[in-house]
Amino acid sequence: MIKRRTQTMDGNTAAAYASYAFTDVAAIYPITPSSQMAGLVDEWSANGKKNIFGETVVVKEMQSEGGAAGTLHGVLQSGALATTYTASQGLLLKIPNMYKIAGELLPAVFHVSARSLASNSLSIFGDHQDVMSTRQTGFTLLASSSVQQVMDLAAVAHLSAIKSRLPVLHFFDGFRTSHEVQKIEVLEYDELAKLVDYDAVKAFRDNALSPNHPVLRGTTQNPDIFFQLRESINKFHDAVPGIVQYYMDEINKITGRNYKLFNYYGHENAENIIVAMGSGCETISEVVDYLNAKGERVGLIEVHLYRPFSAEFMLSQIPKTVKKIAVLDRTKEPGSNGEPLYLDVKNAFYGVENAPLIVGGRYGLGSKDFKPDDVMAVFENLKLDNPKNDFTVSIIDDVTNKSLPVSDISIDPTPEGTIACKFWGFGSDGTVGANKSAIKIIGDNTDYYAQAYFEYDAKKSGGLTISHLRFGTKPIREPYTINRADFIACHNQSYVNKYDLLAGIKNSGKFLLNCIWNEEELNEHLPASLKRDIANNNVEFYTINAVEIAKEIGLGEKINMIMQAAFFKLANIIPIVDVAKYLKEEVEKSYGSKGQKVLDMNYAAIDKGFVSMKKIQVPESWKTANDEEIKKNSEVPEFIEKVIFTMNRQEGDKLPVSAFNEREDGTFPLGGTAWEK
Known part of the structure; x- marks a missing residue:
């Protein structure tokens, strides 16, 4: 080929x-x-x-x-x-x-x-x-x-x-x-x-309709x-x-790939399979490989042609050994006897001798992350004598009890050699644009496979952004946010007290913090939980004062080029000489029309970013740092404290369905923004 x-x-x-x-x-x-x-x-x-x-x-x-x-x-x-x-x-x-x-x-x-x-x-x-x-x-x-x-x-x-x-x-x-x-x-x-x-x-x-050969079309x-x-x-x-x-x-x-109306992926004698369509199939296939390598017999039917639904072709792709099927729909149809794909698969097996047991479930509404542990929960459900039907995954439904329990087995099917990087940014600070540039530099100038995904706060400008970058020597089939990171950067020092920045960082991972603090001030300002995460995970901790550098150069609040250069220096994926060349080429593309002065400022930002980081010697005492007692404001309404504040900490995924009892019509109380501030 x-x-x-x-x-x-x-x-x-x-x-x-x-x-x-x-x-x-x-x-x-x-x-x-x-x-x-x-x-x-x-x-x-x-x-x-x-x-x-x-x-x-x-x-x-x-x-x-x-x-x-x-x-x-x-x-x-x-x-x-x-x-x-x-x-x-x-x-x-x-x-x-x-x-x-x-x-x-x-x-x-x-x-x-x-x-x-x-x-x-x-x-x-x-x-x-x-x-x-x-x-x-x-x-x-x-x-x-x-x-x-x-x-x-x-x-x-x-x-x-x-x-x-x-x-x-x-x-x-x-x-x-x-x-x-x-x-x-x-x-x-x-x-x-x-x-x-x-x-x-x-x-x-x-x-076509034409006065040269008139016809009657669209009749009643x-x-x-x-x-x-x-x-x-x-x-x-x-x-x-x-x-x-x-x-x-x-x-x-042309491509050497293998597209079919319904693609089967997995063990040739699978007993339990999932039927799905869309990006979730990438996650499922990754887990299928993981489980089959451990001796299980599982598989996936990836649906491409949904209408017309060819039951005959789908049945021809399913191994005859299959005993149980879970059909996953990324939609909700209240009042239906099941979601659309589930009903289509059930109908396809109507009258088929020794038809497998078929259950259906919902996942991923509103871009809810669908991760390997969620796929594990679906396969664990299929192992039961009587698998739950009409289930949900990725959430806790403690009202109608439709959610599957989280699997006891937390897995990481990421291919060896894949590097995962996470960046906490501020809407309009240039972080997202810089990371889009970074992943294109890696993808277009190396043999690495590359992937990037960006989470935005609904407020966009002025809100939180989280960039997820992966690159490695093998194809990346991970359409979900990073929960095990090799590198984490925080571009806004105020976030240290707002978010769990280092959740999921790997042992001996790297953490880069943009801040104005010296080492003594770090000890004073960093929360105890962050100190413990750094010390107990043997994290290599670096700081950079990109805000001050940007002001000195004349870039104002735009720190993106400085932080991007610092990332490449720490990531050590591409020789720095080449990185400098690629970054400056990107600057010329983006700012070439704005004059030599703007170009020179950005060139200086790149050069400064390479050399301005400081490695922090982590004190042994950080391993047992004690949390300060936080005084609760008794005037905060219950919904604001339990729901809004949880969402603001980027922990809304942990909220159960019961958190919205008596708010089923979507009505929230006023005043949330005032309490946020």
């Missing part, structure tokens, strides 16, 4: 890149977390980038989601291949047009960074609630589980839409995949152009023929699984 071009990018960029190749017109309207896809297509179009047809994509930004959907529909009827990018309520506003687009056999493609729907609260984060609201529209639904899959299956989506005459909704997990940065292999436009069915493209264009029908007309499209949907697999096979030939 020829070595392919690699590039470090996030899921949104991968989808935008692949979709641009096949698009004549993009009808767009921004909504988090899909806006970046539309923004990139708009930027590339403005710069004259050509698609595989040798044309620049025409971009139409509308004033609403409904406007974008209507424009898309009209453009398709005029014979142009059209694409849009959306999520959440934005997708729901397109549903009326989706029925028309599918019913009229128009090959649209929607790229959806799947996101929660607002209910008793609003969340901008990821799950499959929006996509599941469209499964009855007639669209083909195609799921990607990783950034690499987004690149590859986005192409499959467009190719299949053209061939099948049916629209495709290609989806991947909002934020978790859309904003995760990975080093991936890039599909080239010239090789994608060879895969297009140009006869189908011509037939589509010839069928009575009970005599409406039913028959709806049933007439069955053959098109029946053909979709074969068409999608055909194009998966074509991509497999």
Whole structure:
């Protein structure tokens, strides 16, 4: 297999890149977390980038989601291949047009960074609630589980839409995949152009509404023929699984990968398996490897083609030895007898002799982290004589008692040689931008695999940011936040009293603190819990006064270049001479238009960052440092103290369902911000 071009990018960029190749017109309207896809297509179009047809994509930004959907529909009827990018309520506003687009056999493609729907609260984060609201529209639904899959299956989506005459909704997990940065292999436009069915493209264009060959389309029908007309499209949907697999096979030939409608991963004689789709499959596959290496027989069915649901193909992939199946849905359907994927899998086994026991559960709503220990809990449940059905993982449900108990076995299936780094930053201080630059430098200039993910406070500017970077010699299949870190940096000294900064740091890990304190002042200002974490984990502790350095140089509060240089110095991944070169090249890209003075200030920040760290000699007394007694304010309302303050400490994951008793409608008391301050 020829070595392919690699590039470090996030899921949104991968989808935008692949979709641009096949698009004549993009009808767009921004909504988090899909806006970046539309923004990139708009930027590339403005710069004259050509698609595989040798044309620049025409971009139409509308004033609403409904406007974008209507424009898309009209453009398709005029014979142009059209694409849009959306999520959440934005997708729901397109549903009326989706029925028309599918019913009229128009090959649209929607790229959806799947996101929660607002209910008793609003969340901008990821799950499959929006996509599941469209499964009855007639669209083909195609799921990607990783950034690499987004690149590859986005192409499959467009190719299949053209061939099948049916629209495709290609989806991947909002934020978790859309904003995760990975080093991936890039599909080239010239090789994608060879895969297009140009006869189908011509037939589509010839069928467009035109005054040169007028027809009547979009009629109103009575009970005599409406039913028959709806049933007439069955053959098109029946053909979709074969068409999608055909194009998966074509991509497999190009890349050497092995895409199927349903991919089985695990022991060939597995007894217990999980069925899932989306980024959670990466975590599950990692645990499957871990358990099978220890003598268990487990596996995973990773769903790619969700609609039409090919029960026949799914059954052909499941080992005959399977006795129990857990189906995981990243959505919630109150009042249903089970979530959608669970019901589809159950239905697929209807009438099958010696069918396995099948249970279903929910995970990952609102981007709730789905970690290896959660997968362990699911497999532990399957070992029971009577596994719990209708369960949840990752939370504590002490009201309806649906949650699975946390597994007694905490595992770390991370491949040997993977380095995990965590950065606590302040919204708008440049930390996130610097870490995006850092991971691209590592990914694009070394043989390391690289991954980055960024957690944002909803306040964004001025709020907390946590950056998670991993790099190593083996592919990284860890779509969850870092809970075992080799390196942790804190870019804001006030955080030492607010958060558990070193939770999960490995023994002999490294900790870099940006602060104005000298060694004596550190002893005075650091809380006892942080001192104990440093001393008892043999942490190499460094400080740097990036704030003072930035002021001296003239950068004001922008400490990002200083801290980035310090990270590279401590991480020791790339020779410093090369790091300096790469960082200064990034500075030229970012600030070249702002003049030589700005460039020189940033160059100085890099040079200072390499040499301004101080290693702290950790006193033996820190191992047994005593906590100071904290006086509780008796005036703080109970909800503020037990819920809001817990959330502010970044420990909201520990809150049980019962914490929201009598607040089920989402009503919170006023005054929370005042108590925060």
